[in-house]
Amino acid sequence: GKFGLGRAALPEEIAAWDKDVAPDGTGLPAGSGSVEVGEEIFAENCAICHGDFAEGVDNWPKLAGGEGTLADKDPLKTVGSYWPYLSTTWDYVNRSMPFGAAQTMSTDDVYAMVAYILYSNDLVDDDFVLSNENFLDVEMPNAGGFIVDDREMAEKHFWNPEPCMENCKDSVEITMRAMVLDVTPDEGGDDAAAVTDEAAPAVEEAAVEPVVETVALDPELVAKGEKVFKKCKACHQVGEDAKNKTGPILNGIVGHAAGAVDGFKYSKPMKAAAEDGLVWSDAELAAFLTKPKKYMKGTKMSFSGLKKEKDIDAVLAYLKSYAD
Amino acid sequence: AGPDPLITELQDWASGTGDGVDATPYGMPIEFEQDVVRRNVEWLTADTISSINFTPIHALDGTITPQGCAFERHHSGAIELRKEDYRLMINGLVDQPLVFTYEDLERFPRENRVYFCECAANTGMEWAGSQLNGAQFTHGMIHNMEYSGIPLRTLLEEAGVQTAGKWVYVEGADASSNGRSIPLDKAMDDVLVAFKANGEALRKEHGYPVRLVVPGWEGNMWIKWLRRIEVTEMAIESREETSKYTDTLEDGTSRKWTWVMDAKSVVTSPSPQAPIKHGHGPLVITGLAWSGRGSITGVDVSVDGGKTWTEARLGAPGTDKALTRFYLDYNWQGEEMLLQARAKDSSGYVQPSKQDLRAVRGENSIYHNNCIQTWWVKANGEAENVEVS
Structure with missing residues (x-):
């Protein structure tokens, strides 16, 4: 070149x-x-x-x-x-x-x-x-359903060097109002806060005593875990503004009862495990994350699993950093 | 009224000292401007990772959009890609397939150009009727920046386009692998491979470190995290140019390859999020106009729902495929207004009414809704998104 x-x-x-x-x-x-x-x-x-x-x-x-x-x-x-x-x-x-x-x-x-x-x-x-x-x-039913952009022909009348400036209409009436639908997001900070409160997980109310050790977290491991957590982010949120998505919020998940996040629809096997008193200890979570579908047949979690032990350790450390 | 204590009394800021120069090495807007932010409409999409937010156009003036509040659209989330890890490949029908590093790109001659980027779905929620109450939500899938970048032509010539090449297929490095086909003519015309916007590096959410700029054409083609340019004989007809970004007409057939963004305008103030808060008398009516077919030559404003029109004043002469600011300096006496703007461009195109657009396209196009917008401004200064006869 x-x-x-x-x-x-x-x-x-x-x-x-x-x-x-x-x-x-x-x-x-x-x-x-x-x-x-x-x-x-x-x-x-x-x-x-x-x-x-x-x-x-x-x-x-x-x-x-x-x-x-x-x-x-x-x-x-x-x-x-x-x-x-x-x-x-x-x-x-x-x-x-x-x-x-x-x-x-x-x-x-x-x-x-x-x-x-x-x-x-x-x-x-x-x-x-x-x-x-x-x-x-293989024949696709709508293969013939497309035309190439024809705006310059079909909409030729929009090219109009002398648009009307006066007496363009006899009368003007309002025919539709956005307020009637009311689908516009609220802008106020108050509303946002209220939503967060509602969505906050009810983990404190879980009948099971927390088993989290109160050791200080290794910041380096937490940082590594944040990277690993990218794999989980398509479905799970953590942090102050976290909401249930495809998967439940994970704030405070380590050491807490399984199947206990408010407003999340768990799979049948997860509900059954929760009733049996499953607690997400380090060991249980590690086993789950290694191969979710093997650990719990029928879980909604479609994730294939974390192969490396150190990735699991890191992501657990990261999750612990969102204890509540 | 008595004397104003803000004037007659000694204020803290006139006596004490403010922040030193090291307080904010990279500054954010002052706290009083915290409401000038991008906003999302949650019910629009299943997940924020594949979603869109909206530029607060109701609260901005001038034409340049600050990067920090310029709308974002991702299909698989905004990725972190270091300059050191960045590679750009040109392959396909070229004499020599090439790989460039970021440093390589910085050594090509570059240009500065201001262009708008509008999502094809901007105003898309309004096809069947007025829905969202604010210019940010109805028209905020747009931004306008000064790009520094290399003409795509320069890179294609460096690789040597073969005569069989009629298209380029461009794709990003993120997991959505968003890819679009662009006719070679456009690629050789005004398309830029950009790495700076408004003077500084692109933001992560806008494709750091390198994105494509496709002036006047729908935002989906402005590939972010640009990693590959393939010269091809034909269009690839990827998901984003068949299943999405095609416009279904009333009879069920769909237009494809509707790349150009038609001329469009909107009054940004007064508007539902920017009501009139002062009393009667002087009122600045202002808004934005743009066209993907050239420059804005004029904007007409109506306060009576389109019965009569007045030519607005342009903040500066319109430039090619960039936002133009317009003003109508108005004497408001508290009367209700049905406020509209109508853009005119250098190709002779005049922005159509919603009825005129529906007459040709029906209500199921989703994309490319460039109809005239109406705000109903009431006697108390509040405004609402409405449709008129």
């Missing part, structure tokens, strides 16, 4: 980053996955936000349904009803999902997941196996 700056990109480097897939299948790696396998992976990694049947939880996106609704008052846009290219689904799942653990799935697992999403939209049968070979054979 003219400036001679930068260096040649190596083939391995390009391979590591250049993962996008185009509608004609350019960029798609070889592999395959079945609906059956996809269903399992989906239940474990995706259902917490997108629902067991890809129907969506809370405000998280629905991935299935909505066929024939695009011209309705409230269209439901899903992979089945709206997305024009299957490449987009594969590419997005591969590079951006699952939320909080992006780019960790194997190629075959991505095929399986996409197969399951197709199945949940009734676009393939339950014995379907998606692969790079049959990828372009």
